[in-house]
Amino acid sequence: MAGSSPAPVDNAPAAAEAVAAVPESAAVPEAAAAPAAAPAASDVDDNILPGRHWIAQAENDADSFVDSVGDETTASLRSSIRNYREINGRTYHGEVGQAEYWGPNDDRAQEGLDIHHHACFLLLGHKLHLAPLQEGIQKVLDIGTGTGIWAIDFADEFPGAEVIGTDVSPIQPSWIPPNLKFEIDDCTREWTYAENSIDYVHTRWLVGSIADWTALFKEAFKCLKPGGYLESHEPSSGFENQGEPLDQKSALAQWGKFFVKGGQKFGRPFTVFEEHIQRKAMEAAGFVDIEEREIINPVGNWPADPKTKEIAQFSEATFLEDPKGYIAFFAHALDWTTEEIEMYLLRFRRELKSSSHRAFYRHRVVWGKKPLV
Template sequence: MAEENNSQPAQAVNDVSDLLPPHHWAQVAEELGDTDSALGDDSAESTASITSSILQYRNINGRTYHHDIGNAQYCDIEDCTQEWTFASNSQDYIHLRWLVGSIVDWDQLFKEAYRCLKPGGYIESHEALSRMDCDDGTITEKSAMHQWGKFFVEGGKKIGRSFTIVEDGVQKSAMEKAGFIDIEERDFKVPIGGWPKDPKMKEIGRYAQATLEQDIEGYVLFMANTVEGWTKEEVEVYISMLRRELRQGNMHPYYWQKVVWAQKPKE
C-alpha cells in the first residue's frame, strides 16, 4: 500500500491552461542534444530489480499490451455509463477504480451502483489525480513532469470528461447524492521512481515508474495528438523529455490517490 497521508491533496492547483507548446520541447531537446537513450524502449536502471515477468508484454500493431489473460468468461463486460443489467438490490459489494476520464455523469454512475446494491451493501471507489506533485520543489513549472497532468485536464474539458475528480471531491459528493451513508475516505501518496528512502515506498515507486515508462505514448497520445493537435513527432519529443526526467532520479514525483467507501442503508 502506498503512503497514507492525513493531509488532503491540494484543491487549488497551478493553472492548467498554460500547456507549453510543442516547440518548447523541441527547443529543450535541441539544447540538450537529445537523441539519447530516452527515446529507446530499454528498461531504466531504476526498474531493473523488478521481476522480469511483469515486463513481458505483448506487442500488437506497434502498441504494448499486458499478457493474454484469456477470454474473460469469468466476468461480465458492460458499459458502466449505461443502465446496469444487474438486478436491483442484488449486490453485496461494488468496486470502482480508475474511471477518471471515462465518465460524463458521475452522479448517475453512483445512482446505478446504489440501485444494484443490497440494503447494507458497500461501495468502494478508487481514483487518482492526473498531475505529478512533489514536496521539495524538484518538479519545476516548465518540466515535463509538471506538464503531464495538463494534457489530461485540458483534454478532458474538450471531450466533456473531467480529470479532476479527486480535486473536486466528486466521489463523496456523488455518493451523498445517491443516498449512501457512513461515507469515509483516505488519501494516499504514490511515489514515481526509486527515490524514497523507505524500502517499501521505493519498491512501489519503481513499479509505478515501470508502469508509466512501458507505455507513456499510450497514455498521452490521444490527448496530445487528437485533442490538442500535436503531431506524433512532437509528442515523441515531449515523451523523450519526460522519460529523461524519470530516469535522472533528481526529481521526486508522486501522485495522489483517493479511496472513498460507503454503505447503502440497511432499511
C-alpha cells in the same frame, strides 16, 4: 494517472514511507497524514506548452535521442465488438466512431495495467479493498476491469463469491477462476443487473471516462443490496515533487495538462480528486457511512525505506512501460505531431528517472454503504 500543476510538498518521504510501513492488517493512513494540503480544483493549471516546444528542447540538448518505438498494429477484426480504431499507431476501443475510454487497449497497454495493479496492491498494504466486506459476500462487480487482474485476484481471495468484471474492451484472459466471468458492458449506460442483487461494487481509475459520476454511482446504489458497499479509487491529476515545486515548464509538470485539457474537451473530467467528486457523487446517490483515505504514491527510486521504494519503483515502471499510451489520445486531439510526442516523452522519461526529482501523486479511496432500510 493524469497530472496537473503540482503544489509544493515538504514531507512527502515521511508520509509515503509511513504508508509502506503499514502492516497488512492495519488501516491505511488517514488523509490527515498526507503531506501538506492536496491541490484543490482551483489550483489545476491546464496551460499546456505547444508540441513544438519539445522539439526545440531536443535540438538544444546535445545528447538527446529518439527512443526506438516498435510498430504496433490494430487487432484482427473478428466481430463488431472488437472493432478498435488506431491513433498514432496505438489501438483504442471504438464505438460509433468515438472512443469512450482514453487509454489504448493493445498488448503494451495491458502490460502497463498489470504493473499498475501490483503497485496499487502494495500501496494498500497488500490489500485489494478497504471497505469492510463480510466474509460471506455472494456477488461482486468490478467496473472498468481492464485486463481483469483485480477481479482475478479478488475471485481467488473470495472463492465463494460470484465475481463479474465489466469493460468496453474484450481484452481479458480466458483462463480464470471458476467463480469469475467477464462481460462487455458500458458502465455509463443503464445497468442491467437486478436491483438489490450485488454485495460489493469496485471501481478503480475511471478518471477521464465518466461524464456524470452521480449517475454512475446511482446505478451502483440501485443494484447493491442494503448494506452493500461501493468503493472508488482515483488519482490526483498531477505529479508533485518533494521539496522544491516542479518547474512548470518541465515535462513532469506538463504531463497532467494533457489530461486536464483533454477532459475539458471531451466532457469527462480528470480533476476527480481535486473536486472531491467521489464523495460528492456518493452522497448524492444516497450512500451513507462514507469513509475515505488519501495515500501518497511515490514514483521513482528516491525513497529510503525498502517497502516504500518497492512501491515507488513499480509505480515508475507503470509510467515508463507505456507513457505514450497515456498521452497519445489527447496529444492527437491537440494536433501534436508524432515527432512532438516522441520528443516530449524523451524528456518525460529522463525527468522521471532523474535523481533530481522526488515525484509522487495522491491516491484517494472512498467507500460508502447502501442504507439497510
